[in-house]
Amino acid sequence: xxxxxxxxxxxxxxxxxxxxxxFVELARAQPxxxxxxxxxxxxxxxxxxxxTRIRWASAGAVVAIAAAWLLWVAIDRRAWLxxxxxxxxxxxxxxxxxxxxxxxxxxxxxxxxxxxxxxxxPEDPIEPPQPTPPAGAAPSDEASTDDxxxxxxxxxxxxxxxxxAEKAMAARRRDEAIALLTTLVRRFPRAPAxxxxxxxxxxxxxxxGRPDDARCAYRLLVARWxxxxxxxxxxxxxxxxxxxxxxxxxxxxx
Amino acid sequence: MSGTVTWDxxxxxxxxxxIIIAAAQRGDAAAIAELFASHRQQVARHVLRMTxxxxxxxxxxxxxxxxAFSALTGFRRDAQFDxxxxxxxxxxxxxxxxxxxxxxxxxxSAIGATPAESRxxxxxxxxxxxxxxxxxxxxSLPDKLREAxxxxxxxxxxxxxxxxxxxxxxxxxxYRTRRAEELLCAALGLPPPPTRGDDG
Numbered sequence: 001x002x003x004x005x006x007x008x009x010x011x012x013x014x015x016x017x018x019x020x021x022x023f024v025e026l027a028r029a030q031p032x033x034x035x036x037x038x039x040x041x042x043x044x045x046x047x048x049x050x051x052t053r054i055r056w057a058s059a060g061a062v063v064a065i066a067a068a069w070l071l072w073v074a075i076d077r078r079a080w081l082x083x084x085x086x087x088x089x090x091x092x093x094x095x096x097x098x099x100x101x102x103x104x105x106x107x108x109x110x111x112x113x114x115x116x117x118x119x120x121x122p123e124d125p126i127e128p129p130q131p132t133p134p135a136g137a138a139p140s141d142e143a144s145t146d147d148x149x150x151x152x153x154x155x156x157x158x159x160x161x162x163x164x165a166e167k168a169m170a171a172r173r174r175d176e177a178i179a180l181l182t183t184l185v186r187r188f189p190r191a192p193a194x195x196x197x198x199x200x201x202x203x204x205x206x207x208x209g210r211p212d213d214a215r216c217a218y219r220l221l222v223a224r225w226x227x228x229x230x231x232x233x234x235x236x237x238x239x240x241x242x243x244x245x246x247x248x249x250x251x252x253x254x
Numbered sequence: 255m256s257g258t259v260t261w262d263x264x265x266x267x268x269x270x271x272x273i274i275i276a277a278a279q280r281g282d283a284a285a286i287a288e289l290f291a292s293h294r295q296q297v298a299r300h301v302l303r304m305t306x307x308x309x310x311x312x313x314x315x316x317x318x319x320x321x322a323f324s325a326l327t328g329f330r331r332d333a334q335f336d337x338x339x340x341x342x343x344x345x346x347x348x349x350x351x352x353x354x355x356x357x358x359x360x361x362x363s364a365i366g367a368t369p370a371e372s373r374x375x376x377x378x379x380x381x382x383x384x385x386x387x388x389x390x391x392x393x394s395l396p397d398k399l400r401e402a403x404x405x406x407x408x409x410x411x412x413x414x415x416x417x418x419x420x421x422x423x424x425x426x427x428x429y430r431t432r433r434a435e436e437l438l439c440a441a442l443g444l445p446p447p448p449t450r451g452d453d454g
Contacts, residue, residue, distance in 0.1 A: 008428030014406035017447035
């Protein structure tokens with residue numbers, strides 16, 4: 001078998017079959033019709049095509065911006081939720097209004113179909129979590145109106161605030177401890193450390209001769225953790241403090 | 255589209271063409287009109303030779319120029335405008351052949367409804383019949399083979415020119431052209447073309 005040279009010859013004919021060449025010559029000889037296209041209508045069609053492309057591109061850009069904005073909002077919200085230190089242990093509390101001093105009335109087992117559970121908001125509202133100010137920023141307005149509640153460090157987390165409060169209490173720096181605990185309770189109302197902080201806060205305020213503030217701390221503790229309402233210490237302390245002004249969070253309404 | 259462009263008589267055709275294309279890329283209506291006027295018959299000839307159907311020439315030429323002017327901003331100025339237009343025309347004609355294959359028998363009969371098929375002397379009628387059969391056979395070829403044969407045989411392009419407009423190597427153009435020739439001869443009932451060794 002001989003090898004076949006497949007390299008094209010630069011001068012190779014396009015048509016080698018003479019009879020086919022006749023057909024090809026006929027094709028080449030076709031009279032070209034005069035193009036009857038109006039130039040202005042062609043330009044208008046091109047402009048229309050371009051504007052359509054621009055519209056689609058603009059719509060695509062708007063969709064991309066909207067998607068980016070939604071993504072940013074989602075990320076930002078997630079970061080905010082993480083800032084409130086909502087842990088898995090605390091998550092059920094979000095749905096359980098009764099534990100926040102409210103009441104959940106579920107449908108009875110024998111109730112009618114379609115009966116819905118109702119949630120009653122707590123009378124003593126939970127203070128919303130305060131946004132964490134940036135490092136070096138001034139304390140919030142509320143904190144600035146109350147010297148006792150000024151945070152010493154604006155960007156501390158709940159555990160760090162609790163640790164510092166412990167140190168302050170150990171060093172008998174009562175005012176500093178009260179300020180740190182107040183900050184912890186207001187800034188991280190859901191944090192596990194807030195429960196112990198309210199107990200300590202109530203005790204410190206009572207020792208400091210501020211019974212109305214102490215009463216508010218204990219009431220807030222009971223509102224947030226109703227199971228603590230029957231704790232002997234709290235029952236006894238609240239009884240000793242007696243009735244006093246209504247509270248709004250940690251502040252007595254005088 | 256705004257502004258106008260003027261052309262000096264003393265410039266070379268290449269320089270003048272580059273100026274016109276640049277103006278058209280900026281959206282200059284006069285430049286676009288000039289480009290269209292100077293290339294429309296050339297594109298019409300390509301389209302006619304690719305399709306063999308004079309009745310579709312206007313539509314395809316319009317499609318080619320709308321596509322070309324819409325995408326003109328992406329045209330590289332170092333490229334040949336003629337080559338670019340030919341490539342666009344080949345793509346449009348490829349779509350046309352695809353659509354034609356799907357058409358009904360009634361529409362296929364319109365192949366003969368061209369000026370070339372008008373009743374007249376016997377030779378003209380015979381030529382029209384030959385063209386009809388030839389383009390029917392050409393249309394039955396795969397796109398790549400048809401395009402190579404059209405560029406090389408009907409447009410009389412060199413291997414290098416066909417390679418450039420079809421964007422494939424020279425050897426590929428050569429192979430496709432020869433393969434298309436074999437298939438056309440078979441479809442038209444002609445003897446097969448001589449092999450390379452027979453050429454001498």
